[in-house]
Amino acid sequence: xxxxxxxxxxxxxxxxxxxxxxxxxxxxxxxxxxxxxxxxxxxxxxxxxxxxxxxxxxxxxxxxxxxxxxxxxxxxxxxxxxxxxxxxxxxxxxxxxxxxxxxxxxxxxxxxxxxxxxxxxxxxxxxxxxxxxxxxxxxxxxxxxxxxxxxxxxxxxxxxxxxxxxxxxxxxxxxxxxxxxxxxxxxxxxxxx
Numbered sequence: 001x002x003x004x005x006x007x008x009x010x011x012x013x014x015x016x017x018x019x020x021x022x023x024x025x026x027x028x029x030x031x032x033x034x035x036x037x038x039x040x041x042x043x044x045x046x047x048x049x050x051x052x053x054x055x056x057x058x059x060x061x062x063x064x065x066x067x068x069x070x071x072x073x074x075x076x077x078x079x080x081x082x083x084x085x086x087x088x089x090x091x092x093x094x095x096x097x098x099x100x101x102x103x104x105x106x107x108x109x110x111x112x113x114x115x116x117x118x119x120x121x122x123x124x125x126x127x128x129x130x131x132x133x134x135x136x137x138x139x140x141x142x143x144x145x146x147x148x149x150x151x152x153x154x155x156x157x158x159x160x161x162x163x164x165x166x167x168x169x170x171x172x173x174x175x176x177x178x179x180x181x182x183x184x185x186x187x188x189x190x191x192x193x
Contacts, residue, residue: 003120007071014138017088021095021130022066028099045164054153061153065131065146075139084137091129098123110169112176119184120162120177124154158182 047055075081094115101114115122128151135143165173 008073009071010073012074013077014072014074014134014140014143015066016074017130017134017137018066018069020092021127024092024095024099029103035073038184041130045127045157045160048160049154049155051160054156058150058153061146065143068142069134069138072134072138072140072143074137078139078147080139081137082137084133086133087129087136088133091131091133094122094126098126110165110173110176112180117180118186120180120182122184124151124158128154 025175075084097115101116105111105113127177128147130155131143131147135141135147162173162177166177170175
């Protein structure tokens with residue numbers, strides 16, 4: 001990694017990896033409007049001031065980092081590239097599974113199956129792994145910094161999302177929260193009374 005970030009247009013740049021996030025989001029948006037709306041913030045969800053500020057920062061950051069990926073060469077043939085590619089693929093697979101779990105769960109139930117048994121927010125975990133993978137595959141400290149900043153901003157969003165889900169799904173969601181880690185882990189066995 002160099003202190004001065006690379007900035008050159010090329011076919012084998014990080015955009016090849018970042019384009020999959022756009023394709024996945026487009027496929028969800030065009031495939032099922034109900035699923036796409038469910039993946040965003042519901043209109044009746046009250047956002048905290050911290051969450052609104054995080055949104056004002058994360059959206060331009062996402063646009064800038066996606067644009068920067070056009071000019072960011074991958075470190076092909078180097079260990080950086082292969083390590084980053086593994087993280088990227090893991091993040092992409094998680095993101096695809098999240099979309100499938102969203103699409104196959106009835107709208108009036110919390111999503112608690114599939115990959116949601118291991119994380120209450122696997123979509124954010126997948127996105128973080130994608131950004132981290134791109135940062136490592138391109139050996140870009142700028143992209144790695146963006147990954148960390150996005151993770152910090154996401155931590156504000158999950159608080160409001162969980163509060164909303166508790167209000168909407170009640171005790172069912174509370175039980176889900178008690179047995180499922182926020183980020184990643186092994187689900188706890190909840191004994192019936």
